[in-house]
Amino acid sequence: MNDLCADIGYRSINHIGEQLCGDHVDVVESDENSTVIVLADGLGSGVKASILSTLTSKIISTMMAAGLSLEECVETIAATLPVCSVRGVAYSTFTIIHIRNNEYAELIQYDNPQVIMFRDNKAYDYPKKEMNIGGKTIYKSTIRLRENDVFIAMSDGCPHAGIGTAYNFGWKIEDITDFMEVMVMANYTAKTLSTILVDEVNKLYGEKPGDDATACVVRIRKRVPMNMLFGPPRNPDDANRMMSLFFSKRGKHIVCGGTTSSIAAKWLKKPLVASLDYDPGSDVPPTATIEGVDLVTEGVITVNKVVEYARDYISENKDYAKWNFKKDGASQICSLLFEEATDINFYVGRAVNPAHQNPDLPINFNIKMNLVEELSDTLKKMGKRIKVSYF
Amino acid sequence: MKVTVCIGSSCHIKGSRPIVETFQKLISENNLGDKLELSGTFCMNKCQEGVCVSVDDKLYSVSPQTAESFFNDNIKAKLQ
Numbered sequence: 001m002n003d004l005c006a007d008i009g010y011r012s013i014n015h016i017g018e019q020l021c022g023d024h025v026d027v028v029e030s031d032e033n034s035t036v037i038v039l040a041d042g043l044g045s046g047v048k049a050s051i052l053s054t055l056t057s058k059i060i061s062t063m064m065a066a067g068l069s070l071e072e073c074v075e076t077i078a079a080t081l082p083v084c085s086v087r088g089v090a091y092s093t094f095t096i097i098h099i100r101n102n103e104y105a106e107l108i109q110y111d112n113p114q115v116i117m118f119r120d121n122k123a124y125d126y127p128k129k130e131m132n133i134g135g136k137t138i139y140k141s142t143i144r145l146r147e148n149d150v151f152i153a154m155s156d157g158c159p160h161a162g163i164g165t166a167y168n169f170g171w172k173i174e175d176i177t178d179f180m181e182v183m184v185m186a187n188y189t190a191k192t193l194s195t196i197l198v199d200e201v202n203k204l205y206g207e208k209p210g211d212d213a214t215a216c217v218v219r220i221r222k223r224v225p226m227n228m229l230f231g232p233p234r235n236p237d238d239a240n241r242m243m244s245l246f247f248s249k250r251g252k253h254i255v256c257g258g259t260t261s262s263i264a265a266k267w268l269k270k271p272l273v274a275s276l277d278y279d280p281g282s283d284v285p286p287t288a289t290i291e292g293v294d295l296v297t298e299g300v301i302t303v304n305k306v307v308e309y310a311r312d313y314i315s316e317n318k319d320y321a322k323w324n325f326k327k328d329g330a331s332q333i334c335s336l337l338f339e340e341a342t343d344i345n346f347y348v349g350r351a352v353n354p355a356h357q358n359p360d361l362p363i364n365f366n367i368k369m370n371l372v373e374e375l376s377d378t379l380k381k382m383g384k385r386i387k388v389s390y391f
Numbered sequence: 392m393k394v395t396v397c398i399g400s401s402c403h404i405k406g407s408r409p410i411v412e413t414f415q416k417l418i419s420e421n422n423l424g425d426k427l428e429l430s431g432t433f434c435m436n437k438c439q440e441g442v443c444v445s446v447d448d449k450l451y452s453v454s455p456q457t458a459e460s461f462f463n464d465n466i467k468a469k470l471q
Binding site: 275299 | 401
């Protein structure tokens with residue numbers, strides 16, 4: 001066992017005019033430390049391609065996660081995929097990244113652009129073994145994982161970007177590698193790296209993609225625990241218990257809420273100092289500081305903003321530039337939770353703030369509890385391990 | 392003199408920010424920067440009466456509309 005884990009993120013754009021994407025990424029966790037990631041690109045575009053790639057990625061990921069051999073997976077796909085009436089073939093290319101025990105990565109590549117790998121921020125040429133399964137030439141590699149290894153799998157829509165317009169022969173893999181090297185160095189999350197790549201592809205297509213394009217990024221990183229306190233306990237007598245549990249946990253500590261932070265400050269016997277520095281581009285209240293706490297913010301308004309950013313992050317991820325560079329409370333929480341943390345403990349107090357029960361105010365107890373639920377749901381979708389304790 | 396404005400959730404929604412900005416503007420216009428300290432706080436436990444502003448530990452309720460007259464009557468007047 002080691003303390004590594006895989007940060008996985010992907011993003012697709014559709015062929016112009018199509019509502020469905022012909023590429024599909026499927027991620028299945030076979031156990032706590034093993035994951036199968038499949039990127040499949042169906043023949044053509046639109047509905048047909050979407051069905052082919054969805055079936056391919058689902059079948060492979062489910063079978064691999066259940067421990068079946070690669071040969072059986074490939075044979076099953078060949079026997080199951082519907083045959084295209086126009087072209088007479090059933091066809092979907094695929095890339096499999098199988099993370100085993102967070103110790104090894106097994107790459108299995110069939111006809112998609114070659115997976116780009118970075119080690120220590122430099123492009124890394126990994127060994128490949130050629131195999132023949134059912135008449136298909138498949139490349140297999142087994143790589144022992146290290147911290148900061150990054151894998152980038154793509155559909156051919158990425159290297160084809162800009163053919164005939166920006167570039168004569170599309171965006172060459174070597175150029176994509178150079179482009180991404182800088183981004184990998186900047187330590188972005190897997191989701192953001194895939195977004196940056198696909199956004200660039202979209203730009204090269206002149207925002208009119210001539211093919212579905214997908215990038216899937218896997219970043220190997222150390223597990224980082226994080227703790228967040230939100231709301232005072234329902235029973236004031238529980239405050240000490242809540243604080244001692246919260247502050248005894250390993251990792252950074254975030255405290256959200258006015259009353260909550262004064263309880264934390266009292267428990268730590270340190271002053272709570274609120275700043276008056278409003279971030280010009282933001283509508284959340286300023287942050288505060290308590291010695292011994294990594295971040296102190298206001299409660300509902302700030303967390304509401306975090307949930308907004310979280311929703312965007314797991315879908316289109318168009319707001320990452322906002323929270324990545326801003327310094328208001330919500331943006332700082334986003335950086336800590338989305339980027340830095342892998343395991344998050346929430347300590348949620350269920351006290352009802354009488355001032356919030358005013359019908360004129362857009363905040364009340366139910367909203368607060370929903371915020372916690374939605375935040376932990378979205379964080380789970382980002383691949384984080386979440387624990388919520390209520391007080 | 393110490394002036395503290397609550398920037399907690401409830402007061403924030405009721406307009407802490409414009410009040411802080413009004414105060415900051417008036418302080419610099421009247422060159423009062425070295426005579427008073429403007430700071431923030433998270434909660435004064437009087438959320439219903441927000442926006443809560445304290446002047447040397449005396450509590451007031453201020454709204455963005457009354458911020459300027461409040462400053463002139465309760466802060467500037469006392470400093471002169």
